[in-house]
Amino acid sequence: MAGIVSAIQDRRSVRTFKDQPLTPEDRAYVQNVIGDIQAPFGVPVEFRLLDVATYGLKSPVVVNAHEYVAAKVKRVQGAELSLGFAFETFCLRAAERGIGTVMLAASLARKAFEEAMEVGAGEVMPVASPVGYPAAKMSLREGMMRKALKSDERMPFSQIFFKDSFGTPLSPSDASDLEEPLQMLRLAPSATNKQPWRAVVDGDTVHFYEERSIKESALGDIQKVDMGIALSHFWLTAQEQGLKDRFLTCSPSIAVPQNTEYITSFEVAR
Ligand SMILES: Cc1cc2nc3c(=O)[nH]c(=O)nc-3n(C[C@H](O)[C@H](O)[C@H](O)COP(=O)(O)O)c2cc1C
Numbered sequence: 001m002a003g004i005v006s007a008i009q010d011r012r013s014v015r016t017f018k019d020q021p022l023t024p025e026d027r028a029y030v031q032n033v034i035g036d037i038q039a040p041f042g043v044p045v046e047f048r049l050l051d052v053a054t055y056g057l058k059s060p061v062v063v064n065a066h067e068y069v070a071a072k073v074k075r076v077q078g079a080e081l082s083l084g085f086a087f088e089t090f091c092l093r094a095a096e097r098g099i100g101t102v103m104l105a106a107s108l109a110r111k112a113f114e115e116a117m118e119v120g121a122g123e124v125m126p127v128a129s130p131v132g133y134p135a136a137k138m139s140l141r142e143g144m145m146r147k148a149l150k151s152d153e154r155m156p157f158s159q160i161f162f163k164d165s166f167g168t169p170l171s172p173s174d175a176s177d178l179e180e181p182l183q184m185l186r187l188a189p190s191a192t193n194k195q196p197w198r199a200v201v202d203g204d205t206v207h208f209y210e211e212r213s214i215k216e217s218a219l220g221d222i223q224k225v226d227m228g229i230a231l232s233h234f235w236l237t238a239q240e241q242g243l244k245d246r247f248l249t250c251s252p253s254i255a256v257p258q259n260t261e262y263i264t265s266f267e268v269a270r
Pocket of ligand 1: 061108127145150192222
């Protein structure tokens with residue numbers, strides 16, 4: 001295993017695959033990973049590995065998918081956060097094994113996926129992802145999408161991370177041992193690459209916020225899935241680095257910019 005930091009640095013969304021199903025060993029690996037993931041926000045996430053031919057699964061942006069992984073949750077407080085965290089943990093574990101993924105919220109023939117997942121009343125399936133081996137060359141469409149979404153770019157560190165208040169940008173060197181987890185958070189994937197995450201470092205506590213730019217839909221707040229993804233990058237890196245920690249919800253007395261919502265905090269135990 002290459003480790004989580006390398007997996008985060010090397011991962012990209014994959015939409016063009018080799019025309020080849022997963023090997024039995026890799027299928028077993030995927031089943032194990034999705035069976036083992038614990039989401040930290042108290043909302044269980046149910047994953048399934050789905051065969052394209054059996055369920056008639058389709059995405060207009062994906063070439064050569066043989067299987068998808070999809071996940072559903074109950075529509076309760078913290079559902080999207082938990083799902084984003086768990087799904088991205090799966091995507092990173094897949095990347096470590098050379099298996100490509102891309103989370104898809106909009107680019108899905110949704111009905112077939114929801115039927116395959118048996119999504120009931122009171123449940124939601126925000127995203128699904130193909131699983132397979134990345135093709136050597138991406139499709140023209142995928143290349144154009146990446147350019148349009150600026151998928152290889154992320155906002156600068158000091159524009160999204162702050163010290164004590166939203167008025168003071170945080171420099172990487174000021175972040176000390178929180179720098180690496182924050183750098184890895186910064187690389188997270190997000191819906192249309194909007195990067196809604198913001199963080200304010202206050203001593204040994206990091207407060208996380210969502211800057212909302214996509215309206216809520218029938219799927220709920222898709223940017224809360226992005227927040228769960230970001231928190232997984234932060235937490236998995238902190239774990240790998242040996243930082244002792246916990247997530248907690250508090251009421252930081254920090255003035256918050258427009259369209260920005262407090263999500264959770266992370267406290268480092270020294
Ligand atoms: C919650 C979520 C939903 C997404 N939905 C779609 C989608 O419907 N169609 C698509 O082609 N890509 C989708 N993406 C992929 C993003 O466009 C991609 O992550 C972003 O452009 C950054 O590129 P990267 O993942 O290669 O770093 C989604 C990503 C996330 C996190």
